[in-house]
Amino acid sequence: MPSFIPPVFSGSNGRRFVAIAAVVSSFMCASRPDASAQAIVAIGDSITAGGYPLTSPGLPPWGLSYRDPLTRLLNGETIGTSNPTGTVYDVTMVGTLATNWHTDSTLTPGYLLNDPLFTMHAGYYGWRTEQVNEVLPTTFTPFNADIALVYLGTNDALQETPLATTKTAFSGILTTLQSAGVSNVFVAQIGPLGGGNAIHNPAIDAINAFIGGELSTQFNFHIVNLTAQDPWTHLTWDRIHPSEAGERLIAEAFFNSMVSANVLSAIPEPSTYAAILGVMALGGTMVVRRRRKGARHAA
Structure with missing residues (x-):
């Protein structure tokens, strides 16, 4: 200009x-966020972190993480019916980790998860909710986050963690976020698993019921409902991690929830x-x- x-x-x-x-x-x-940008932290497991790199020998690729389409939405891209006006939001992503697997030459130079403003997150591979709860009080303070996105519970179900343990962990995470002054927290009711992993869906249903019921009466947060996700179109070969369609679904759900709650600054x-x-x-x-x-x- x-x-x-x-x-x-x-x-x-x-x-x-x-x-x-x-x-x-x-x-x-x-055209980019400045020093006053809102800080968003994405808290979760490998679904937040992302999958294997495209070049991993002998391994089918997993997805990029829902953070990829989410950052594109926040930067003015229209995906599906989300952000039809192409609004650019004054945000940055924060966290303790910068592991973004798909950083090889097969990607375009504009891949946003390579951008320092959007690299960071708090997605821990294979971790249960209780493990995230254990590290969050000591790692969260430097984030200075305004908004938190929480997608947890899949590994609890897969590893058959007692529901009582998961409940205590979710309460601990919300307490940490509340004590840190995070003004808006968005917690996902996670999607079901597919294939042979579908045997764990009753545990996922119980976790989602807790989030929408007991937990919501204890803490003030926004519920992001992803329970209608179709495992056969929204999950990859392992029927655990989201496919590109699943990533978009999760990203749009979080994005539209933030827009509806009027918590984002354009x-x-x-x-x-x-x-x-x-x-x-x-x-x-x-x-x-x-x-x-x-x-x-x-x-």
């Missing part, structure tokens, strides 16, 4: 206009600043005309 050269008006009002216009014009070129379009400057220019012109008119009468 070419540099904006503000109109010059005489006198103190003109100087004031030039100063304000210069400040506003500096924002017109802003980066204004350049046209918005142009409109502001137009009004300022009109005001400045009227000031100059009045001063000139007054000068003629005085003469």
